[in-house]
Amino acid sequence: MSSTGWKEKAYVDxxxxxxxxxxxxxxxxxxxxAASARGVLKxxxxxxxNDWVGRGELQDIVMQATLDAYEFFLARWxxxxx
Numbered sequence: 772m773s774s775t776g777w778k779e780k781a782y783v784d785x786x787x788x789x790x791x792x793x794x795x796x797x798x799x800x801x802x803x804x805a806a807s808a809r810g811v812l813k814x815x816x817x818x819x820x821n822d823w824v825g826r827g828e829l830q831d832i833v834m835q836a837t838l839d840a841y842e843f844f845l846a847r848w849x850x851x852x853x
Contacts, residue, residue: 778832785836793844805848812841 796803819834
């Protein structure tokens with residue numbers, strides 16, 4: 772693995788795991804709606820902004836992949852509803 776290959780793997784693994792988890796929850800939990808997912812995303816953005824001591828490169832990658840997966844999931848859900 773290249774010196775930056777671990778970064779891409781960490782991003783892709785986190786993104787895929789997060790998106791899969793969201794899809795399963797939507798399919799299995801009738802109380803889970805787009806507003807719930809938007810609420811979690813809002814708190815993830817707050818958590819991302821609270822990085823005053825520095826998480827480190829890996830945790831920054833994980834956070835970005837998680838945010839991106841939530842945004843993609845919500846955009847696709849909203850497209851389906853319209």
